[in-house]
Amino acid sequence: EADIYQTPRYLVIGTGKKITLECSQTMGHDKMYWYQQDPGMELHLIHYSYGVNSTEKGDLSSESTVSRIRTEHFPLTLESARPSHTSQYLCASSEEVFGAGYGYTFGSGTRLTVV
């Protein structure tokens, strides 16, 4: 079944710890995204990938980093977590719908709490 998977769903971690949020998709999409969403607020793009070995930062400044070594895998890493990183992180991928733009598939998200 074509889908996009994020793990873990929930994570509570202490300040200063290094964490990696996993995101994998089975659809072979080239474009992948990480969005950050605070409660009641809009999604903000923090990272974007055009394809393997191609990543760029999004509109919202983030201290996280990403990698894209394989098409299906787009992990996000925080080297030293801080309470300000507490948020929900959503991963997505997209495919072009000819003449119409892009169709998107979102993961269920990782809710991160840094204490």
Add this chain to the structure above:
Amino acid sequence: KQEVTQIPAALSVPEGENLVLNCSFTDSAIYNLQWFRQDPGKGLTSLLLIQSSQREQTSGRLNASLDKSSGRSTLYIAASQPGDSATYLCARPPGGSSNTGKLIFGQGTTLQVKP
């Protein structure tokens, strides 16, 4: 700066009522506009995509319209059901093209349909 605004932030209606959710955007050079649904603790599900050349799109009880000249889109839900309770977000690509696949999101309208 391009912005997407959704009003109201929250809406509560009795079951069976028809309702309209609003989305406004700056910059009428819009390529397309999408409506998404987000259930609590989950990712986004795409509902409807309206191309700039279209005025509306329909899927079941949902109808989305796009008026570029006024910078507005509406999502009409007919005969609302408790299962429609969720947060509804609208989003558009930045600028007048969709090449990157990036989206700018509104803050969403949280809908509660009471039995």
